[in-house]
Amino acid sequence: MRLLDAVATARRLDPVALADAVEALLRDPSVQVPERLVQPLPGGGSLFVMPALDGRLAITKLITFTPANAGTARPAIQGDVVVFDTATGSRVLLLDGPAVTAQRTAAVSLAAARRLAPVPHGPLLIVGAGVQGRSHLEAFARGHGVREVRIASRTPASARSLAEHAISLGLHAQVVDDADAALAHCPLVVTCTPASGVVLRGPVRDDAFVAAVGAFTPKMVELDATLCRWFDAHGRIVVDTTDARHEAGDLLQAGLDVARYATLADVVRGDERAAAGPVLFKSCGWAGWDLAAARCALAA
Known part of the structure; x- marks a missing residue:
């Protein structure tokens, strides 16, 4: 072994x-x-x-x-x-x-984005500058050719460290204090926080792709309920697996019927491509x- x-x-x-x-x-x-x-x-x-x-x-x-x-x-x-x-x-x-966990979560987000993101090259907003923030930065730079990234974190030192790493990869990086304000400039968004509270309220762009990966229990949350309901009404919501029906805290706390959303498997097997309009991809994790x-x- x-x-x-x-x-x-x-x-x-x-x-x-x-x-x-x-x-x-x-x-x-x-x-x-x-x-x-x-x-x-x-x-x-x-x-x-x-x-x-x-x-x-x-x-x-x-x-x-x-x-x-x-x-x-x-x-x-x-x-x-x-x-x-x-x-x-x-x-x-x-x-x-x-x-x-870090690498496969980012790879799942990348797989979803290359199928569903209206503007796959960014700029990219990363909310949360920990391990998942770093893995998503590397995945989207490598897999989508993202060259510009904005980073928001409750810990300024972590945000600066991730920005320095982005610069070392040849990216243009900027630390931002207000994640919501950065949404106007970023069609690619990843939230990868400890999901102890709302970190993103919107509004997002009409061509936005948001991958929310932090919340994987019913009590965890990163996205404001109003924002989730806006995606439901005006865009498209895709979940990673059917397990999201009882794990996707963001969507469940917004009062949405998670069972009716397509999964990443539905997208891959149906060979669906980027759709017009905003997309929310909710990832909860899976042993697969x-x-x-x-x-x-x-x-x-």
Whole structure:
């Protein structure tokens, strides 16, 4: 069995290759993804047990999510992804859980954006300058050729650090104090915060693509309810999987019927392209994305 640390895991998960792997997985009828187990932990954290399999591999993602670690030296997400060969039962790979989570979440957003974003090249607004902010910055720069990014964060030092990273990649980067004010200039938007409160109220552009990835429980929220209802009435809402019906806090708190929205699988299998008008892509996470990452890591 090969054991990969965070750096080695990330190196094997090129965002474009991983976005391709996500789409390939959604077309694969052999994929099975049981419902994930989420066990509350003392102190407000959660233990996630997330299995998935196809005709060749079986994976289990075992991670903890500890919101209280935000702003400390300890990461909010810790754990591993174990990859097994289904024929022999042997462990073949151990991947770093936080690195997989960061890379595959950004790759899912990239896959959705390249199918649905009316203006895929940006400029890009990133709200939240943590691990997910960085992975989305890299994915959209690599996969969409984004050259200009604006960054908003409740922690100015984190925003400046991410802007410096963007500049090191050859991008033009600007830290902004008001995310809503930046929406007029940015047709691409990603919200990737701890989802402890509303960070985006709008209004958004008529050609906007917003990927909201921070909230993955009914009680978490990043988007104002009025903004969600505006997308429902005037644009298009797509969710990552059917599990969003009971996980998409932004949409559920807005009183919307999440079950009636198309999923990314519907988009990929129907070969739908960018639609006219604004698009909200709500991502909650799914073990299938981790299986796609395991495939990608093995192929690399």
